[in-house]
Amino acid sequence: MRWQDREGSNNVEDRRGSSGGGGSGKPVGILGLIILLVGAYYGVDLSGVVGVQQAGSPQTQQSQPYQASPQEQELAKLSSVVLRETEKVWGAYFQKHGATYQAPKMVLYNGATSTACGAGSASVGPFYCPADQKLYIDLSFYNTMKKDLGAEGDAAFAYVLAHEVGHHVQTVTGTIQKVSEAQQRVSKKEANLLSVKLELQADCYAGVWGHFAEKDSLFEAGDIEEAYNAAESVGDDRLQERAQGYAVPHTFTHGTSAQRKAWFDKGLKTGDINQCNTFAAN
Known part of the structure; x- marks a missing residue:
C-alpha cells in the first residue's frame, strides 16, 4: 500500500502505556449472545452490543513513557492513515447525501482498556463499541493475523x-440499533443469522471504502489479494475448523469464508452502499 506519505487521522486516542485500563464496564449482551470477533482466532467482538448505557470510563493515568517497537510504530502510522482514508470516503458519501459524517475515534491500547461496552482486552482483537462510537485495537493483533490466521500485509x-x-457506519445510519431490537424478539439461531447479515454488510462497506481507496491509488499490486485473503481467513467455518476440527453452521455469527470474500468483493467492485443490503439477500 502507498500509505507512508499520506495524512493521518486526528481521531486517534493513544492509551498505550497507560494504567487503569482494565475497565469497570458492566457485562452486556443481546439475549446472551456475544458476537465472535472479526478476525480474531479467539475472543469476542462487541460490535453488536448496543443495549448499554454510556457509562463514564475511568480516566487512564500514564504510568511511564511507552516504548513502542519499530514495527508497532509503523502499524500505528498505518492505522492512522487508513482511518483518515475512511474518513475521506465516508465523509464524501454522507455529504453527497446531504448529511455530515461523524467519524469514529480509534483507540490504541495494549493489554486491556475500558470501553462503554465493557472491558476490552488484547485477547479479543479489534472491536467497535457503538455506545461510545470508538474502535479499539491492540496492534499486536497484526502478529495474530500473520501467525495464527495466515493473513498478512498492510492491505489485510x-x-x-x-x-x-x-460497523460505525451501521451505527450512525441506525442499522445496528434495528438489528439489536430484532434480535431480542427471535430465537438464538435467528439472532445469529441477523448477526451474520450485519457482519457481511460491514464487509461490503469495507469493500466500498476499498473501491474508492483503489481509485485514489492507495493500493499496489497484490494488495487486493491480501484483503481477499484476510476476509476469507476470518470466516466462521474456517475459524471453527481450525479451532475444533469441524464447523457448526447454526452457530455462525460472521459468515463463511466464501460469504465474507463475496460481500467484500461486491462493495469493492461497485463502490455502492446500496449494493450492501445483506438483509434482503438469501
Whole structure:
C-alpha cells in the first residue's frame, strides 16, 4: 500500500502505556449472545452490543513513557492513515447525501482498556463499541493475523480496520440499533443469522471504502489479494475448523469464508452502499 506519505487521522486516542485500563464496564449482551470477533482466532467482538448505557470510563493515568517497537510504530502510522482514508470516503458519501459524517475515534491500547461496552482486552482483537462510537485495537493483533490466521500485509490489516469502521457506519445510519431490537424478539439461531447479515454488510462497506481507496491509488499490486485473503481467513467455518476440527453452521455469527470474500468483493467492485443490503439477500 502507498500509505507512508499520506495524512493521518486526528481521531486517534493513544492509551498505550497507560494504567487503569482494565475497565469497570458492566457485562452486556443481546439475549446472551456475544458476537465472535472479526478476525480474531479467539475472543469476542462487541460490535453488536448496543443495549448499554454510556457509562463514564475511568480516566487512564500514564504510568511511564511507552516504548513502542519499530514495527508497532509503523502499524500505528498505518492505522492512522487508513482511518483518515475512511474518513475521506465516508465523509464524501454522507455529504453527497446531504448529511455530515461523524467519524469514529480509534483507540490504541495494549493489554486491556475500558470501553462503554465493557472491558476490552488484547485477547479479543479489534472491536467497535457503538455506545461510545470508538474502535479499539491492540496492534499486536497484526502478529495474530500473520501467525495464527495466515493473513498478512498492510492491505489485510487495512481490511480489518475498514470492517470496524463499517460497523460505525451501521451505527450512525441506525442499522445496528434495528438489528439489536430484532434480535431480542427471535430465537438464538435467528439472532445469529441477523448477526451474520450485519457482519457481511460491514464487509461490503469495507469493500466500498476499498473501491474508492483503489481509485485514489492507495493500493499496489497484490494488495487486493491480501484483503481477499484476510476476509476469507476470518470466516466462521474456517475459524471453527481450525479451532475444533469441524464447523457448526447454526452457530455462525460472521459468515463463511466464501460469504465474507463475496460481500467484500461486491462493495469493492461497485463502490455502492446500496449494493450492501445483506438483509434482503438469501
